[in-house]
Structures are given as structure tokens and as C-alpha cells.
Amino acid sequence: MSTTSSVRLHTTVLGEGRTKIIVPLMPGASSEVPAALAALEGQPVDIIEWRVDHVADPELAVGVGVALRTSTSLPILLTYRTDREGGLGTLPDDGYAELVARLLRLELADAVDVEYSRSAVAVASLLDAAQAAGVPVVASFHDFHTTPAREALLGHLRAQDELGADVLKIAVTPRSSVDVAELLGASAAASAEFGKPLIAISMGGLGLVSRVAGSVFGSCATFATVGAASAPGQVPAAELAPLLGVFDAE
Template sequence: MRSQSKKPVKVGNTVIGGPDPLICVPLVAADKKELLDQAASIKSLSPDLVEWRADGYKGIGEIPDCLAALDALRSVIGGMPLIFTCRIEAEGGMQPLSQATRRCIIEAAIQSKAIDIVDIELINDDEFIDAIRSAAGSHGIKLILSYHDFTKTPREDFILDKLKQAQRLGADIAKVAVMPKGVQDVLTLLGATLKARSEALDIPLITISMAQEGLVSRMAGGLFGSDITFALGQASSAPGQIPIDALRQAMSLLYSA
């Protein structure tokens, strides 16, 4: 049996950090029609969570348009837990977006209460993180604090420090995703995950080794303590995502005992 989080997060009937690792499918769409078509298709696949990568939406700078799309998305997915993610270019975002505009978008999404979880990056300054954490907390929205490295895999102690930093800054869930250059890097990520779960973190965590080399982390990361993995819907949001049916089948073999 895999080790569970000491402080699991509950969103509706979904438990993050409980006995089972969960599967999230991202939505990456340029317009409202594409977004809702993807959502309808993904709903039939029954993921545990859905993530909207709103930085891929061409109307993201127009807040009323963004909120209308968000409201329509909620109507399609019903009670599925929804993660709202809007990254700027410095964080791997998909289009130019100022920090000020991005903050307004995130705060508006939180205030709409159409989302369940918001994901922001640890590289933001303390004032930004404090503001989003406060807004999320006051509206009952859970917070993921993330760290991404799309070029390499840092040392195990660095990964562990990032996960601990997220917890220290008030995250409900800590996330690290890194790029491997070989299988040793994947072991580094999994080793940090195991240490975080067994020694350092009380909150749920998400750890991912990206690209083809890191595929095993998406399937087996839950055995080491990662609580959510990401599968491919109709469009990928990160290198190495595979279709949900294939991921679910692989995980059923690992977690059926």
C-alpha cells in the first residue's frame, strides 16, 4: 500500500493525497468552442480532475470573455474538480501576458467560485503569492504552488527544498516537474518524492519527470508519494503526457494489489 499524505485535500468527493493516486487531464484550447468540445470529450473519459491551461486561450486578456468561458466549462464538466492555471511566458506560458493582467485573471477566476484549485509558480515574488493565497483561502479554493524546470533535473536536495518551500508558503499541494536527460535523473526525481512524502511534507504533492525518459514517473510516481499524474486529453500541456486510457491501464497493474 502506498504512503498517504498526512493532510489530504478534499475537493467535493475527491480526495487528493488519499489511498489512490489521481489522474488529471489538461484542457488546452484557443477558443471557447474548442474548450467546450474538449471538455465534453474528456468528461466521457472520467478523469479524477480537469485542468484548464487558460494561458492557451486566445481571449485570456479579456476577463469577461475568460469568465464566460470558465462558466461554460463548469457547466460541461459538472462537479469534476477543476484546476485553473494561467502562466506567463517566463513560466512556460503559451502567449504574451503581463503579470498584472494575469493576476487580475486569476483573482477573477477565484472570485467566480467556478474553480476548485488554482496553480501558481514559486518563482513569483512573495507579494504575488501572498495575494493569491489570501484570495484563494477566503473563497475556499485550494492552492498548488509549483516549480518547473524544462531544461534539466536539479539535485535531489534542490527538488526536496522546492517542495518544502511550497508547504512553508502555505500551499495546499506542492508540485515539481523537471526535465530528465537520462534515467538517473528520473531516479533522482522519484527519490526526492519518496523522501518528501516519508520525511518532509504533510501536504499532498505532485512530482513529474517529463518527456519520454520520465514516462515511468507518470505511471509509478504514486508508489513513491506523488498524488496526481497528468494524462493526455486532446492537446498536451507538457512533454511526455500519454492518453488517459493507456495511463489508467498501466496504473491499474501497479496499484491493484
């Protein structure tokens, strides 16, 4: 699987070679980081998604980030999800943007996820912060209720592209196999149109094919678990890796 462009996160390149496996880590405090990282040993993990929203007190986030950064060589994708996006975060958009920008200034991430449907001011400030920090932006869109029609999905991805995101991402909820097909069709069309690394996921058990065979439709990475899942339908990394090898074209 290849795309027109690629994006480097430390030692890992999105958009080149095999599908990359991203595993969420959700430590609530710096004291939980050693055990979380120990669980990754021997696991097929390419990128850590640090879910900052699982740190209840934002003031403690810096300590957690430092513990992660100094204890692993794996690339870190910094993500803060609100309760509207399937996460635990309760910060308003301005507080969210301020926290994430602070963590980027401290060089605690190799990439940052930005939910592009947040307020335009918050999104713009985070894009500026990411550029200043020299880290790529994964723009994302989530729908935990439905799967929009293919043209609507392409519209979300097009908007992310126009914002200047380095990686485009959509994650939606299927109610039927037709919904899964819509997601996969949008992924294939977007991969051809935008020429940027893309992550397209149909969540839940019904959408498992999108996590396993996404590379066939242009998706460059998928999310898996080592321990707790952060979204519906994630499967253990050790089980997913050999399945990805069946579909990946090196």
C-alpha cells in the same frame, strides 16, 4: 498510496486512494468548450486542468470559465502558465495575479495552480485570493531544461510548504536515468517529510516511469491527455489508467 493529509477538490480527494488523473483542457474560446468536454466522455478523468493561458484575450476568460463550470461536474484546477513555464501566457506577474484572482472570486475553479517562483507580491496575493475563495492551492515549480539535485528539489518543495500550499508540485526535465532517480528520490523524501499531497513529474519519454509509478514514491496524481498534450511526456489517459492500477496500492 496515502499521505498524512488530504485535499478535496469537489468530489475528488488528493492524497487518498488511487492515483488521480488530471487532464488539461485548452479551449481558446467558450465556443470550444462543448467539444473539449465531449471528448472526455468515457475517459478516465478525475480532474480537469483548465489552462487559462490558451485564452488569448484575458477578457474572454470569464466566458470560458463559466462555460466549463456550468457544463461539467468534474473538479476544475485553474492554471495560467507563462511562456517561461511552458505555457502561452504573456501577462506580467501583476496582471496574471489579477486575472486569476478574478476567476477565483467568480467561483470558476475548485483549486488553483500557483507557480511559486513568481514575484512574492503576486504569489502572496493569489494565496490570499484562494483563501478568500475557499479553494486549495497547488504550488508548482517547473524546470524545462534540467533536473536539479535532490536537495535542491527538496528545497523547492520545502519553500512551497512554508508558503502554506495545500498541494506541492515539481516537474523537471531529465537528461539521464540518474536524473529520473533524483526526482523519484526527492518525491519519496518529500512525501515523508511534509505529509501533504504531492505531484512529482519527470517530463519527457525518459521520465515516463514517474507518471506511471509515481504513487510508489508518494505522488498522488499525474497528468494525461485526451487530445493535445500540455507538457512533454504526457500519454493518453485511456492508456495510462490501467498502468496506474498495477502500481497503486488501494
